[in-house]
Amino acid sequence: xxxxxxxxxxxxxxxxxxxxxxxxxxxxxxxxxxxxxxxxxxxxxxxxxxxxxxxxxxxxxxxxxxxxxxxxxxxxxxxxxxxxxxxxxxxxxxxxxxxxxxxxxxxxxxxxxxxxxxxxxxxxxxxxxxxxxxxxxxxxxxxxxxxxxxxxxxxxxxxxxxxxxxxxxxxxxxxxxxxxxxxxxxxxxxxxxxxxxxxxxxxxxxxx
DNA sequence: GCGACAG
DNA sequence: ATCTTGTCGC
Numbered sequence: 001x002x003x004x005x006x007x008x009x010x011x012x013x014x015x016x017x018x019x020x021x022x023x024x025x026x027x028x029x030x031x032x033x034x035x036x037x038x039x040x041x042x043x044x045x046x047x048x049x050x051x052x053x054x055x056x057x058x059x060x061x062x063x064x065x066x067x068x069x070x071x072x073x074x075x076x077x078x079x080x081x082x083x084x085x086x087x088x089x090x091x092x093x094x095x096x097x098x099x100x101x102x103x104x105x106x107x108x109x110x111x112x113x114x115x116x117x118x119x120x121x122x123x124x125x126x127x128x129x130x131x132x133x134x135x136x137x138x139x140x141x142x143x144x145x146x147x148x149x150x151x152x153x154x155x156x157x158x159x160x161x162x163x164x165x166x167x168x169x170x171x172x173x174x175x176x177x178x179x180x181x182x183x184x185x186x187x188x189x190x191x192x193x194x195x196x197x198x199x200x201x202x203x204x205x206x207x208x
Numbered sequence: 209g210c211g212a213c214a215g
Numbered sequence: 216a217t218c219t220t221g222t223c224g225c
Contacts, residue, residue, distance in 0.1 A: 029216060064216070066213040073215075095214045105214070126214045
Protein backbone atom coordinates (compact mmCIF):
# COMPACT_ATOMS: atom_id res chain seq x y z
CA UNK A 1 0.00 0.00 0.00
CA UNK A 2 2.80 2.41 0.90
CA UNK A 3 4.78 1.62 -2.24
CA UNK A 4 1.71 2.46 -4.29
CA UNK A 5 0.77 5.64 -2.43
CA UNK A 6 4.37 6.85 -2.64
CA UNK A 7 3.71 7.41 -6.32
CA UNK A 8 1.33 10.24 -5.38
CA UNK A 9 3.93 12.15 -3.39
CA UNK A 10 5.17 15.40 -4.94
CA UNK A 11 8.60 16.60 -3.86
CA UNK A 12 8.34 20.06 -5.40
CA UNK A 13 7.20 23.32 -3.88
CA UNK A 14 3.47 23.65 -4.28
CA UNK A 15 2.72 25.84 -1.30
CA UNK A 16 1.62 29.46 -0.88
CA UNK A 17 4.32 32.05 -1.66
CA UNK A 18 3.44 33.64 1.63
CA UNK A 19 3.10 30.92 4.30
CA UNK A 20 1.22 32.56 7.16
CA UNK A 21 0.07 29.57 9.22
CA UNK A 22 1.77 26.28 10.10
CA UNK A 23 0.12 23.32 11.80
CA UNK A 24 2.23 21.19 14.15
CA UNK A 25 0.95 17.68 14.86
CA UNK A 26 1.84 14.97 17.37
CA UNK A 27 0.39 11.94 19.14
CA UNK A 28 0.87 10.10 22.44
CA UNK A 29 -0.50 6.92 23.98
CA UNK A 30 -1.78 5.77 27.35
CA UNK A 31 0.25 3.36 29.46
CA UNK A 32 -1.70 0.50 28.02
CA UNK A 33 -0.88 1.65 24.51
CA UNK A 34 -4.50 1.12 23.56
CA UNK A 35 -5.69 4.74 23.54
CA UNK A 36 -4.25 7.39 21.24
CA UNK A 37 -4.16 11.12 21.96
CA UNK A 38 -3.61 13.36 18.98
CA UNK A 39 -3.27 17.12 18.69
CA UNK A 40 -2.74 19.84 16.14
CA UNK A 41 -1.48 23.33 16.95
CA UNK A 42 -2.15 26.00 14.35
CA UNK A 43 0.43 28.76 14.62
CA UNK A 44 0.50 32.14 12.96
CA UNK A 45 4.04 32.53 11.67
CA UNK A 46 4.36 36.32 11.84
CA UNK A 47 3.34 36.61 15.49
CA UNK A 48 4.16 33.11 16.80
CA UNK A 49 0.60 33.08 18.11
CA UNK A 50 -1.33 29.83 18.49
CA UNK A 51 -4.57 30.41 16.58
CA UNK A 52 -6.27 27.11 17.34
CA UNK A 53 -5.68 23.85 19.17
CA UNK A 54 -7.50 20.70 18.10
CA UNK A 55 -7.28 17.31 19.77
CA UNK A 56 -8.84 13.88 19.92
CA UNK A 57 -8.73 10.66 21.90
CA UNK A 58 -9.47 7.44 20.03
CA UNK A 59 -8.75 3.71 20.43
CA UNK A 60 -5.34 2.77 19.07
CA UNK A 61 -5.78 -0.59 17.42
CA UNK A 62 -2.76 -0.65 15.13
CA UNK A 63 0.56 -1.47 16.87
CA UNK A 64 3.75 0.48 16.51
CA UNK A 65 5.85 -1.20 13.85
CA UNK A 66 8.90 0.61 12.43
CA UNK A 67 8.00 1.70 8.93
CA UNK A 68 4.27 1.54 9.62
CA UNK A 69 3.97 4.37 12.14
CA UNK A 70 1.41 6.32 10.12
CA UNK A 71 -1.11 3.50 10.37
CA UNK A 72 -0.97 3.91 14.13
CA UNK A 73 -1.06 7.71 14.22
CA UNK A 74 -3.18 8.86 11.28
CA UNK A 75 -6.57 7.60 12.55
CA UNK A 76 -6.25 9.71 15.72
CA UNK A 77 -4.83 12.70 13.85
CA UNK A 78 -7.74 12.61 11.40
CA UNK A 79 -10.30 12.97 14.19
CA UNK A 80 -8.39 15.91 15.62
CA UNK A 81 -7.68 17.68 12.34
CA UNK A 82 -11.25 17.58 11.10
CA UNK A 83 -12.02 20.01 13.95
CA UNK A 84 -9.86 22.72 12.39
CA UNK A 85 -11.89 25.73 11.31
CA UNK A 86 -9.25 26.89 8.83
CA UNK A 87 -6.82 25.01 6.64
CA UNK A 88 -3.11 25.51 7.38
CA UNK A 89 -0.66 26.71 4.71
CA UNK A 90 1.84 24.08 5.83
CA UNK A 91 1.94 21.08 8.17
CA UNK A 92 4.98 19.93 10.16
CA UNK A 93 4.97 16.41 11.60
CA UNK A 94 6.85 14.58 14.33
CA UNK A 95 8.19 11.76 12.12
CA UNK A 96 9.71 11.12 8.70
CA UNK A 97 8.54 12.21 5.27
CA UNK A 98 10.22 10.41 2.36
CA UNK A 99 13.11 9.35 4.61
CA UNK A 100 11.37 6.00 4.86
CA UNK A 101 12.07 2.49 3.46
CA UNK A 102 9.27 2.87 0.90
CA UNK A 103 9.45 6.69 0.75
CA UNK A 104 6.13 7.06 2.50
CA UNK A 105 6.53 8.17 6.09
CA UNK A 106 3.92 9.84 8.29
CA UNK A 107 4.34 13.28 6.71
CA UNK A 108 3.77 11.86 3.21
CA UNK A 109 0.72 9.97 4.39
CA UNK A 110 -0.86 13.08 5.94
CA UNK A 111 0.12 15.23 2.98
CA UNK A 112 -1.43 12.94 0.38
CA UNK A 113 -4.50 12.34 2.53
CA UNK A 114 -5.32 16.05 2.83
CA UNK A 115 -3.44 17.29 -0.23
CA UNK A 116 -1.50 19.72 1.94
CA UNK A 117 2.18 20.72 1.96
CA UNK A 118 3.86 18.69 4.73
CA UNK A 119 7.30 18.37 6.28
CA UNK A 120 8.68 15.42 8.23
CA UNK A 121 10.81 16.42 11.23
CA UNK A 122 11.93 13.38 13.22
CA UNK A 123 14.06 13.27 16.35
CA UNK A 124 15.91 10.11 15.30
CA UNK A 125 16.79 8.16 12.18
CA UNK A 126 14.65 5.52 10.54
CA UNK A 127 16.69 4.82 7.43
CA UNK A 128 19.54 6.35 5.42
CA UNK A 129 23.10 7.42 6.22
CA UNK A 130 24.54 10.86 6.87
CA UNK A 131 27.69 12.59 7.99
CA UNK A 132 27.59 14.56 11.25
CA UNK A 133 26.69 18.16 10.44
CA UNK A 134 28.88 20.99 11.80
CA UNK A 135 28.00 22.23 15.28
CA UNK A 136 26.48 25.53 14.21
CA UNK A 137 22.73 26.05 13.96
CA UNK A 138 21.70 25.72 10.31
CA UNK A 139 24.43 23.22 9.41
CA UNK A 140 23.21 20.15 7.61
CA UNK A 141 24.31 16.90 5.98
CA UNK A 142 22.45 15.01 3.23
CA UNK A 143 20.61 11.88 4.37
CA UNK A 144 21.25 9.29 1.67
CA UNK A 145 19.61 5.90 1.16
CA UNK A 146 20.42 3.49 -1.67
CA UNK A 147 22.17 6.23 -3.60
CA UNK A 148 19.44 8.81 -3.29
CA UNK A 149 19.19 11.90 -1.08
CA UNK A 150 16.00 11.47 0.91
CA UNK A 151 16.40 14.18 3.53
CA UNK A 152 18.82 16.14 5.67
CA UNK A 153 20.24 15.91 9.15
CA UNK A 154 19.76 19.48 10.31
CA UNK A 155 21.24 21.27 13.32
CA UNK A 156 18.52 23.49 14.75
CA UNK A 157 20.56 24.80 17.72
CA UNK A 158 24.29 25.25 18.26
CA UNK A 159 25.87 22.08 19.62
CA UNK A 160 22.55 20.29 20.04
CA UNK A 161 21.63 16.90 18.56
CA UNK A 162 20.29 17.46 15.02
CA UNK A 163 16.86 16.54 13.63
CA UNK A 164 15.98 14.45 10.57
CA UNK A 165 14.16 16.56 7.99
CA UNK A 166 12.50 15.24 4.84
CA UNK A 167 9.78 16.36 2.43
CA UNK A 168 6.33 14.98 3.13
CA UNK A 169 4.31 16.30 0.19
CA UNK A 170 4.35 19.40 -2.02
CA UNK A 171 7.62 20.71 -0.54
CA UNK A 172 11.25 20.44 -1.65
CA UNK A 173 13.99 19.38 0.76
CA UNK A 174 15.32 22.95 0.66
CA UNK A 175 11.97 24.38 1.69
CA UNK A 176 11.53 21.70 4.36
CA UNK A 177 14.87 22.69 5.92
CA UNK A 178 14.08 26.39 5.63
CA UNK A 179 10.81 26.12 7.54
CA UNK A 180 12.11 23.69 10.11
CA UNK A 181 14.84 26.15 10.99
CA UNK A 182 12.53 29.14 10.86
CA UNK A 183 10.10 27.50 13.29
CA UNK A 184 12.72 26.59 15.89
CA UNK A 185 12.97 29.27 18.54
CA UNK A 186 14.98 28.47 21.63
CA UNK A 187 14.62 24.71 21.29
CA UNK A 188 15.64 21.81 19.06
CA UNK A 189 12.10 21.00 17.95
CA UNK A 190 9.95 23.36 15.83
CA UNK A 191 7.53 25.37 17.97
CA UNK A 192 4.27 24.07 16.45
CA UNK A 193 5.33 20.46 17.14
CA UNK A 194 6.35 21.38 20.68
CA UNK A 195 2.95 22.89 21.37
CA UNK A 196 1.17 19.81 19.99
CA UNK A 197 3.51 17.62 22.06
CA UNK A 198 2.62 19.51 25.24
CA UNK A 199 -1.07 19.04 24.56
CA UNK A 200 -0.90 15.28 24.04
CA UNK A 201 1.39 14.99 27.05
CA UNK A 202 -1.23 16.66 29.24
CA UNK A 203 -4.02 14.52 27.80
CA UNK A 204 -2.01 11.43 28.59
CA UNK A 205 -1.35 12.50 32.18
CA UNK A 206 -4.93 13.48 32.72
CA UNK A 207 -6.11 10.07 31.52
CA UNK A 208 -3.85 8.40 34.09
C1' DG B 209 20.90 -16.18 11.91
C1' DC B 210 21.83 -11.22 13.45
C1' DG B 211 21.31 -6.38 13.79
C1' DA B 212 18.36 -2.20 12.87
C1' DC B 213 14.25 -0.15 13.71
C1' DA B 214 10.16 7.29 13.06
C1' DG B 215 6.89 7.05 17.50
C1' DA C 216 6.41 6.17 22.71
C1' DT C 217 7.76 5.84 28.04
C1' DC C 218 10.84 5.15 31.95
C1' DT C 219 15.15 5.34 34.70
C1' DT C 220 19.75 6.31 35.68
C1' DG C 221 24.23 8.38 34.87
C1' DT C 222 26.98 12.19 32.79
C1' DC C 223 27.99 16.68 30.89
C1' DG C 224 28.14 21.60 30.38
C1' DC C 225 27.21 26.14 31.99
